Amino acid sequence: MMKTNIAICLFVIVVNVFSGNICKAAEAPPEITAKSAIVIEAMTGKVLYAKDAEERRYPASTTKIMTLITALEYGKMDDIVTASENAANTEGSSLWLSKGETLTMRDMLYGIMLVSGNDATVSVAEHISGSVDEFAKLMTEKAHLIGAVSTNFTNSSGLPDPNHYSTAHDLARIAAYGYKNDEFRKIVSTKNIIIPWPGKEHDRDLYNENRLLWLYDGANGVKTGYTDAAGRCLVSGAQRHGIQLVAVVLDSERMWDDSMVLLDYGFKQVRLMTVFRKGDILKTVAVSNGEAKSVQLMTSADINIPVTEEEKNQIHTVIDVESKVEAPLDSGQKLGVVRIYYKDKEIAAADLVAVEAVAHKSFFTKVWSSLWNIFTFVLHNFA
Structure with missing residues (x-):
């Protein structure tokens, strides 16, 4: 599995409405x-x-x-x-x-x-x-x-x-x-x-x-x-x-x-903070033998974590997903996991699922794609 690190500063942390102001007097x-x-x-x-x-x-x-x-x-x-x-x-x-x-x-x-x-x-x-x-x-x-x-x-x-x-x-x-x-x-x-x-x-x-x-x-x-x-x-x-x-x-x-x-x-x-919401798109992955060349991955659930203000910099995420996936793919199919770490301890995780279905490339489509590639190559090199 390829792992992608995302620092917490790269995404917006939304404080839940019930949590109030996190910066309070000691x-x-x-x-x-x-x-x-x-x-x-x-x-x-x-x-x-x-x-x-x-x-x-x-x-x-x-x-x-x-x-x-x-x-x-x-x-x-x-x-x-x-x-x-x-x-x-x-x-x-x-x-x-x-x-x-x-x-x-x-x-x-x-x-x-x-x-x-x-x-x-x-x-x-x-x-x-x-x-x-x-x-x-x-x-x-x-x-x-x-x-x-x-x-x-x-x-x-x-x-x-x-x-x-x-x-x-x-x-x-x-x-x-x-x-x-x-x-x-x-x-x-x-x-x-x-x-x-x-x-x-x-x-x-x-x-x-x-x-x-x-x-x-x-x-x-x-x-x-x-x-x-x-x-x-x-x-x-x-x-x-x-x-x-x-x-x-x-x-x-x-x-x-x-x-x-x-x-x-x-x-x-402590206040509960939202790191990701269900449906957030976190990554785009290449697709082999598919009608589409890539598929977007989104979170399958909200990820909420309890933190204090000074701890935010000690939280990071890791995305576990293959660099390329094989068609066909169903909408909502699990293709990876996003994990939330506090220091070195995993504290939360959610599945990453396909936003849309990707059909397997048909034989006719493969032939047409090959012919089109040949045509564009010839046109580019011999025109």
């Missing part, structure tokens, strides 16, 4: 009670505020964000998961599973994320990896691939262990990664769900322990946590006008207030 840093905290923009990973965000701490049940991601990537949502005696006897917050009880993987994951069922985390871990220890290794490996390299998991629940730790920044990275998965988004933003309770006269009626889903405009995740060692912890997410933020507070005296202050601060720092 906002005072938030005052919070958490020992460690951070708020990031999820698409770019841009840190908007941090307080001791690289300090290793016990993550408590915010661990379960990584449990969910690992289960979504290594498990199957319709699998039937059986609770072992080990799972049923797990200490701490519980889904009240009994030995031998079965639920779908999907229902187990709702039980993990809404009511922090430690027993469900053990059931899922044993189902996927055979043991909690092996599943925790998967969790850690995946965390490191995401970029959360200051994190180590020894269990799937978040129960205290000297070797079980993370940082506010790593937890934000993990949650931001999770938001790329539609099933993750659905689960962590669910306020209430009813799942089966085999052997009981009624089903389990689960309400999400994350109060921000009710308290904060745009809140859509993600997980609470508490142990004596970790203190009160919350990884929260909120989306407004297409901008997804993730805030983390660890060992906080007022975790709800701290989180809302951080999210408010974050939304004041």
Whole structure:
């Protein structure tokens, strides 16, 4: 594929009408009670505020964000998961599973994320990896691939262990990664769900322990946590006008207030900007054996990115398309991709499609074209 670089200064960035004036007075840093905290923009990973965000701490049940991601990537949502005696006897917050009880993987994951069922985390871990220890290794490996390299998991629940730790920044990275998965988004933003309770006269009626889903405009995740060692912890997410933020507070005296202050601060720092609109023509490509010699390529969708004013020069685009394409071509046929990068990280992309159809050159057309070329050559050279 031939790659074409386009600096951001070569195209017009249109600020969405809801974003207002991007040049505002600097906002005072938030005052919070958490020992460690951070708020990031999820698409770019841009840190908007941090307080001791690289300090290793016990993550408590915010661990379960990584449990969910690992289960979504290594498990199957319709699998039937059986609770072992080990799972049923797990200490701490519980889904009240009994030995031998079965639920779908999907229902187990709702039980993990809404009511922090430690027993469900053990059931899922044993189902996927055979043991909690092996599943925790998967969790850690995946965390490191995401970029959360200051994190180590020894269990799937978040129960205290000297070797079980993370940082506010790593937890934000993990949650931001999770938001790329539609099933993750659905689960962590669910306020209430009813799942089966085999052997009981009624089903389990689960309400999400994350109060921000009710308290904060745009809140859509993600997980609470508490142990004596970790203190009160919350990884929260909120989306407004297409901008997804993730805030983390660890060992906080007022975790709800701290989180809302951080999210408010974050939304004041970032604006959504349109880089390309659907239908923008970005390139013209040569066509082989076509009725037309070239075809224009246009974007198949809007591309919007969340940025701060000072970041615009750190954004660039790359067009991936062949230097020549073969006829026939259909209108709307994908012929390439335009990718948007923040620093060295791809943050958005859209297909490049043919503006018009190009028919294959017929045999008669090829013959006529050849004769015409010969005629024009003779006329030019011997007239």
